[in-house]
Amino acid sequence: MAASLFWLTAGWLVVALLATGFLLTDLYSRALDTTLSETLDFHVESLTGFLLEARDPRDPTIALADPRFDRPRSGWYWIIRGDSGALVNLSTSVVGIDLPQLSGALDAQGRRTGVLTDAFGTQLRVIERSVTLDGKTYRIEVSGNLTEILGLVEDFRGQTFIVLGAVGAMLAIMSVIVARFAMRPIDKLSAAIESVREGDSTEITGQYPTEIAPLAEEVNELLRSNAQIIERARNQVGNLAHGLKTPIAVLRNEAASKKGALADVVQAETEKMSNMVSTYLERARLAARTSIVGKKADSTMIMLRLTRVMRKIHPDVTIAFQRPDASLPWFRGDEADLEEMAGNLLDNACKWSKGQVGVRLSSERTPKGTQLLIRIDDNGPGLSDDDARKVLRRGVRLDEKTPGTGLGLDIVKELVDVYGGSLELKRSALGGLLVELRLPTARLGGIVRPAAA
Structure with a gap:
């Protein structure tokens, strides 16, 4: 039973920890993606403000303070395009890189988002906004490094499962200890019953928890009742033996003292009756004796x-x-x-x-x-x-x-x-x-x- 409880607990524990690990990883991934999107939104709004303030999309003062936009191949890029898609202004990090453009219709606010891959295989989260200045339409694109986010998620997943594995191991050890401690009274009761069955004791002894003590007492009561029933059966068998054997012996002796066919028949039949009574009384005695629990012989x-x-x-x-x-x-x-x-x-x-x-x-x-x-x-x-x-x-x-x-x-x-x-x-x-x-x-x-x- 202890082994069954352990494996059942371990099975549910593994399922619960795996589900917890995947859930935490998914929540962490969503949180990072949301943070990235909010950061890109902030940069898009900043560039929009700089553009409207400068009134010239080619103004060199249009820039973002985040140093990642100055580092080449960082995955953090911003671009201002004309309505035809021609480059008007861009960050230092995107110089010499041909970035693909988003496709699809703009939403009601003139925005669209998507995931692209640059020439170096880096996945990018891209947010694009349409801005009208002096009758001309410009598109402001800001991208963030999504590959970094995915890497952080993978690292988090690995660390999470390591921690959850350690927690699971500790819980498994604790469940073994608890199961052994909880099963100790049952093992003790089982050993006591085995001792009675093997003949080492006549009843179950020892102190047991409140939940098990009634069971031990019921088993003892059953043993006492069984012994009483067997004793009564033995007495009844003895009484029956004396009650039947004496009349049969009298009939047999009387028949032996007489001559004739009737006497021969009576003597033969009483002999059969005597044998049958002896046989079935012996079987009853054997059945009563073998029903006694706790006997053994060398x-x-x-x-x-x-x-x-x-x-x-x-x-x-x-x-x-x-x-x-x-x-x-x-x-x-x-x-x-x-x-x-x-x-x-x-x-x-x-x-x-x-x-x-x-x-x-x-x-x-x-x-x-x-x-x-x-x-x-x-x-x-x-x-x-x-x-x-x-x-x-x-x-x-x-x-x-x-x-x-x-x-x-x-x-x-x-x-x-x-x-x-x-x-x-x-x-x-x-x-x-x-x-x-x-x-x-x-x-x-x-x-x-x-x-x-």
Whole structure:
């Protein structure tokens, strides 16, 4: 947000400063041009007065005091022409220079203005006035150096943009400082929320400005409400479990003590009911547990513990655990959930292997961010692509002779979906099945991990 505010402010600042620079330059140019025109008007009126006073257009006393009219090629010239355009009198600066004449009709006051270029490429602002003396008409022309004015305008434009650029840089620096200062409480709140999400704290703490404090309190209230809802859900799940399991157990026991087709049907159906109740109660428990914000678990320690347990349960299987480095991120979720997922997968690998199982932990960059990657492979019979797709379906078992309900992998898939992870079954380099489990990660915790067993 701070970057967006900065670039938005910088964009408007650049536009405003550019517009200001061009506006100031235009105003300065207009002011200089107006001053030049007024100066030329003054000189025209002065020459008119001198002419009327001298009564002779060739009188050498007719002159202007401005020294620029005495300097050759200065761009400041005055000329008195006859009605036919012949030169009658002129300034020292115009001697030897053939100046072009204005064209166009005179206005009601006998005047006309325009811009001409002399033989040296100098642009001239020219004002001409018609004067009648003793029945003869004379034209008085006075020109000023417009190129000088344009040069002054260009210099002013360059200096203006330098100054405005410096002002813009200072304003940009100030906007960065203001944006950072203004965003500091929001960054602090964001860090506090991240700390809650990562499990480092249970609520948002700290002092916040008046505008943000209500938001922090609302988030804390939401966290407390969420915890209360989850606690009530757990209690209801427990009550429901006790309320359903006892009657089902009574029916099953009664049916087991009787003989006949009805007893067999009741026993079979109550067995199904018991499995379904256990399954859905377990899912409700898992959903409530994974909804808790701010939990994380050390995947390395959990996998070490599971490896030791599985070595005792399956002593004929060699489990090779490849210990990750200390930078491996933690699992963002409940420790019991990770044990349930990894434990089911590792137990299945041991059951179906021919004596060799491998376990590897690593992290992986995905579009969802950094994820924890758990690889478990074995040298068992493995699965075909079709069987791999089938076995992930709810309650599907490819080998009905092996004891179990087929719900272990189903619960793993359910947990993976709840956490937004993924579960893939592939062909292992050992010849059997490779299971890849991807789960969300949290920041690395601060506990000391034990040495590999």
